[in-house]
Amino acid sequence: MDIQDERRPLLEAESGHPSPTGLIAEQDAYLSKVKNGKLYLATFAAVLGPLSFGFVLGYSSPAIPELMNDANARLRLNEDQASWFGSIVTVGAAVGGLLGGWMVEKIGRKLSLMLCALPFVFGFTIIIAAQNVFMLYVGRVLTGLASGVTSLVVPLYISETAHERVRGLLGSCVQLMVVLGIMGVYLAGMFMDWRWLAICCSVPPTLLMVSMYFMPETPRYLLFHGKRQEAEDALRYLRGPDAPVEWECARIEDACGEQGSSFRLSDLKDPGIYKPLMVGVMLMAFQQMTGINAIMFYAQNIFEQAHFQVPRALASSSHRPSVPLAS
Incomplete structure (x- = not known):
């Protein structure tokens, strides 16, 4: 193991995914609005x-x-x-x-x-x-x-x-x-x-x-049923006109996609x-x-x-x- 491997973070984000620190910063910036x-x-x-x-x-x-x-x-x-x-x-x-x-x-x-x-x-x-x-x-x-x-x-x-x-x-x-x-x-x-x-x-x-x-209906329910525009409208009502609701919509969509199969x-x-x-x-x-x-x-x-x-x-x-x- 070389010096570069030793300095690499243990929880390094996978390619294409933001790091946990980056997500927290994005969330704080979003919630501030x-x-x-x-x-x-x-x-x-x-x-x-x-x-x-x-x-x-x-x-x-x-x-x-x-x-x-x-x-x-x-x-x-x-x-x-x-x-x-x-x-x-x-x-x-x-x-x-x-x-x-x-x-x-x-x-x-x-x-x-x-x-x-x-x-x-x-x-x-x-x-x-x-x-x-x-x-x-x-x-x-x-x-x-x-x-x-x-x-x-x-x-x-x-x-x-x-x-x-x-x-x-x-x-x-x-x-x-x-x-x-x-x-x-x-x-x-x-x-x-x-x-x-x-x-x-x-x-x-x-x-x-x-x-x-x-x-409004809950954004998660609307996104789960493919109604993104209605979900964004619901979030604008709940979060105010200044919040960039597209960011939260994307997070909810990712969470819905990770739910997996039904219970057995x-x-x-x-x-x-x-x-x-x-x-x-x-x-x-x-x-x-x-x-x-x-x-x-x-x-x-x-x-x-x-x-x-x-x-x-x-x-x-x-x-x-x-x-x-x-x-």
Whole structure:
């Protein structure tokens, strides 16, 4: 080995490809011209979905005690029915997760988000107009279906529209909005009866459907389907008029080309696949085994059965307005 070989960088770029240092410099130059205002707007529109998801998760907690004491015998829940009212949302969510995976590939991320708002709105509308327990169940299943789609599509939409500097920050907004939705419906439940609460819960998904109409499809989805001009237009909207979006388009196209073939069951023999998959599945399983969903669904019942003392100021809010409906 001569002196020239010893001085050659260990990570020397292959011919025709820029070095890692060069890529970082190009990326910094590109991001210096990016404006994030429209990106934040698109993210806000998308996270109305997780906010609605949080409303769905928390809705049963304040609603069940009222429904168990409802004056209408056809709506009054017994203990078994109350249990189903809280938990049946997970059935819809399981179906929604599978449906969402198909939708994002067939009709795109944007349209999937717009369409998932419909079962949110229809589900809460059925709950508002419910005349029997079966209608309550149907409403919960529909809102669960929308929640399952939302939990898959929104993180994907944000990750494909955000650039490297803010992707982690904006991605964390998904779980933040879910938690805010749960807390919001708990607080609203102290001052509203279950019908008015359902009306309030239908507002965010309505705004989601309207606002997403004005947002772009993700550039990655457009480029994957050969729509380069539309992808550049989407990037100009998200990055601002001064950003040289052709550079980012080229990077996304390269990434799409490196995706490789579709998944096969034989791929699970690869330790690089099955080990992280097992870790992820076990983490999710242990999280569910903590019983957190049961606490979210039945929080008010749990505190009441624990003889938790409610402050008088809050107890006075039990005289809530109700929605008059013809029986």
